[in-house]
Amino acid sequence: MFQVPTKTQYAIRALVHLVRTKSASVASIAEAEHIPFKYLEAIFGQLKSAGLLIADRGRSGGYRLARAPELILMSEVVKATEGDITPVGCLDDAGFCIVSEACLPRRFWFGLKRTVDAYLESVTLAEIAEPGFLPAPDPSQKESAAAKD
Amino acid sequence: MFQVPTKTQYAIRALVHLVRTKSASVASIAEAEHIPFKYLEAIFGQLKSAGLLIADRGRSGGYRLARAPELILMSEVVKATEGDITPVGCLDDAGFCIVSEACLPRRFWFGLKRTVDAYLESVTLAEIAEPGFLPAPDPSQKESAAAKD
DNA sequence: GCATATTCAGATCAATCAAGTAGGAATTTA
């Protein structure tokens, strides 16, 4: 269920880039981060609409962060590129289930959503832009084990 | 990034159904759970290949769980319907990044994957098939503003 | 002023995937 769209990956890489260079044009970021220029342009439009970026138009213009990276939650970034993340459709409107009104699977999905939201809200842009960041303190990192089977 | 496919939702609903009725045909489950018959047939093929279901062919046949529901993790169910969930593409092969080998966004995505995996592995099919299950003990259920401890 | 570098806005397009359909073969039982 769960592949992060390149749009979001691009957005985060670009934002991380902007944390270091205080201001930069889309063209320069696109080249440095190997992101399609026109695509990144559209993405930055979204990030600006979401209030995460400020644009300086005209010659020698560019984009800069609207806030300090410590104040930008990753949940905001994800919400800016993708819409509001709703795990299951039957959670949509009034939260009713077709099958039964006391739907147990629904609770399961809700718990998953809460888990993901909590993680995304626990990390700021500043944290992933600077070295020394690692979310979970699990010593046994099975990075390669995840890709093996 | 994160909409659960109906295939997975169907699979879970059908499995929950199978926890109660020890054995049932695809047709009966499809009707009871309002799932397209042919679609559920295909899904059950996957669940059987994954070793979660056992099929009894022929007349008065049907499907039954291969194990007790207490021994079926939700992570197995999800992995059966969808493939192995890989959040970002650049995490694919050797785990290298195009941009830099010490990629910080990559850690962020990895943390997200670990978080989701941990949740999916913490819930069994038996738990979501019986009443009285609620993963997070948060009394104030708010959809948008989740737990910000 | 004018060329130039930028953001901005809109349409468009190809590829992929999700969701569902269709037809029929194989298998077991009544």
Place this chain on the structure above:
DNA sequence: TAAATTCCTACTTGATTGATCTGAATATGC
């Protein structure tokens, strides 16, 4: 043997993703 089932393969359809194209609006430097 007939009916009910699983099984298998292919197809269709619609939405989404990822990206491109065209060009306008805007500001700066010279």
